[in-house]
Amino acid sequence: MQSRILTLTKLSFKEMISKKIVWGITGITILILLVIILVFNVFDVEEILPVINMKKNHQQTNIYDIAATFFRTAVSVPMYIGGIFLSIFTISTLIPTILEKGTIDFFLSRPIKRYEIILGEFLGGSLMVLANIIFLILGTWILIGFYLGNWEVSFLFVIPLTIVTFLDYFALIILFGVLWQNSISAMMISYIIFFVLGPILENRDVFIIFLDGKAWEYTLNTLYYIFPQSHSILQLTTRVTTSELRQINLAELNYLPVFVTFLQSFIYLGLAIFVFRKKDY
Amino acid sequence: MKTLEINNLTKIYKSRRQQPVKALNNFSLELKSGEVFGLIGPNGAGKTTLIKIILGMTKADSGEVKIFNTDFNQIKIKEKIGYLPENHKFLPYLTPVETLKYFSNLSNKYDISENEIDTMLSLVGLLQVKKKKIKTFSKGMMQRLGIAQALIHNPDFIMLDEPTDGVDPIGRKEIRNIISNLKNDGKTILINSHLLSEVEMICDEIAILNKGELIKKGKTSEFLQKSTSFSIQINQDTSEINLPSSEFDISFLGKIIKLNTQSTEKLNEFIDWLRKNSIQIISISHEKYNLEDYFIKVIDGEENAK
Structure with a gap:
């Protein structure tokens, strides 16, 4: 069984690396790290600080720590938003491709259980994206440590935060893919959830004031727990990245969105497997 | 010995917008081991539905299917089955070698050697292009690869849906020879084809399906009267x-x-x-x-x- 999942994982990974966009993402990751190296080699930290206009607010803090926080934020926040955006685009075709009439027949006619196909796609599709996330954050952390002498470990916590969000969206896309077998629909709905529904649900308290009534409150709160809590995790990412400068105690942060999002991945995948097992091909 | 036993198989496609369609109606059939069997019928007769039920890709509403005397729901039985789907689509980013290796592994045959893959590709005439990406292949080449993937794990029961579709006359003759050799090796072959002249040439027995029902079954010679x-x-x-x-x-x-x-x-x-x-x-x-x-x-x- 493990070997069949491994074969399916390899196949899915092979499809990922056959896409130009995946290499584009890897190229961007490498470019970001090269830009950081270039900035550190060309400019002195004293020269960078006035440009980023951070020193005046943090007179008491070591200038190297300020610069480190700046670079960490400049990498992690765009990576979180851009990374999720690009990965939705990349992975949305995986399941519809394999479920396509004429392709799925090759798989279902073999001694493979249907859940193995879903798991294989999930694992294989995740590998390349996870590698990029780890490479960028770890690379940034090492460069900042090397050039600025700041080895703040809490920054590495951005890796699991981004991965949890990505995996949740991937599981959701698999569910949509199984339901509709259409990559465009899966992609568009995921974008709507990430860019429209996410911010609304994150700020649902404000909307509840305007949308008077218990029904609205109940609906928005329910939707908040149904869909990925990506914007709550984005806020968490920002706090983790700037925790050193803003003296935030990481232990006191609210990690419930991370656990809910993590749990959702299993529920979405479970639902996808359930629907897939029931379908006729 | 029987390779396939189908008893009273019924499949009704239900749709919210349209009337239910009876794809198979109390359908029964037996295939003896070592024979080449042709399944023919007009479009919508239920031929592909039948094959998909045998493979567990579509669920029957009622009835029983046994393959090599084993219930077809036993997933392990699929190790003994090779299938060429109609209008198949390969993963375009793979080469023939990779395709055969992956599909062999997915049929629980992990010890496939490069030599075995080359022999199979040589059999279907694709050895020269073994490292080319499938996306560059013509329909005929895809069909040849389709046959290769159906045979790569050395199955005993082979189902070929439109095996000569898109293949030129020389290629069709080669495919007929492959089928003939498989029969000589004792394999059971079920062919679903619209090319009745091909079926006539290859098959020992033929069944005609129409609207989900078995109209006639018999030896090929019985169908070819003067x-x-x-x-x-x-x-x-x-x-x-x-x-x-x-x-x-x-x-x-x-x-x-x-x-x-x-x-x-x-x-x-x-x-x-x-x-x-x-x-x-x-x-x-x-x-x-x-x-x-x-x-x-x-x-x-x-x-x-x-």
Whole structure:
């Protein structure tokens, strides 16, 4: 069984690396790290600080720590938003491709259980994206440590935060893919959830004031727990990245969105497997 | 020994917007081991549904399927099955070697060697392009690879849905040879094809399906009866001759006369008449019903009966 999942994982990974966009993402990751190296080699930290206009607010803090926080934020926040955006685009075709009439027949006619196909796609599709996330954050952390002498470990916590969000969206896309077998629909709905529904649900308290009534409150709160809590995790990412400068105690942060999002991945995948097992091909 | 046993299989496709469609209606069939079996029928007869139920890709509403005397729901039985789907689509980013390796692994055959893959590719005539990406392949090449993936794990029961689709005449002959060799190796082969001339040439037994029901099943020779007519080609147009239509049961068009009779005496009488009237005979042939004639006759008869 493990070997069949491994074969399916390899196949899915092979499809990922056959896409130009995946290499584009890897190229961007490498470019970001090269830009950081270039900035550190060309400019002195004293020269960078006035440009980023951070020193005046943090007179008491070591200038190297300020610069480190700046670079960490400049990498992690765009990576979180851009990374999720690009990965939705990349992975949305995986399941519809394999479920396509004429392709799925090759798989279902073999001694493979249907859940193995879903798991294989999930694992294989995740590998390349996870590698990029780890490479960028770890690379940034090492460069900042090397050039600025700041080895703040809490920054590495951005890796699991981004991965949890990505995996949740991937599981959701698999569910949509199984339901509709259409990559465009899966992609568009995921974008709507990430860019429209996410911010609304994150700020649902404000909307509840305007949308008077218990029904609205109940609906928005329910939707908040149904869909990925990506914007709550984005806020968490920002706090983790700037925790050193803003003296935030990481232990006191609210990690419930991370656990809910993590749990959702299993529920979405479970639902996808359930629907897939029931379908006729 | 039986390779396949199907008992009272029924499948109804239900849709919210349309009337339910009975794809298979109490369908029963048996396939003996080592035979090449042809499944024919018009579009929508239920042939592909039947194959998909056997493979567990579509669920039947009722009935029973046994493969090598084992319930078809036992997933391990699929190790013994090879399948070529109709209108298949390979993963375009793979090469033939990678495709065969992956599909062999997915059939629980992990120890496939490069040599075995090369032998299979050589068998289907794709050895020269073994490292080319599939996205560059023509339809015929895809079909050859489709056959290779169905055979790569050395299955005992092979189901081929339109095996010669998109393949040129030379390729079709090669595929017929492959099927013939598989039969000699004792494999059971189920062929679903629209090319009735191919089915006629390859299959030992044939079943005709229509609207989910088995219309007729029998040995191929039973479907290929001699007809009761002779076709006579002459050297002049029949419109220029006053043919003896009252004495003989004939029909004619251009330089061809069709004489409907089983009697050779009647045939000779007609030849005498032609020679007496100085009409040169170019050729005479005893017409045969081929599978296509039989198929059309049976399906038309079914339609008229309903």
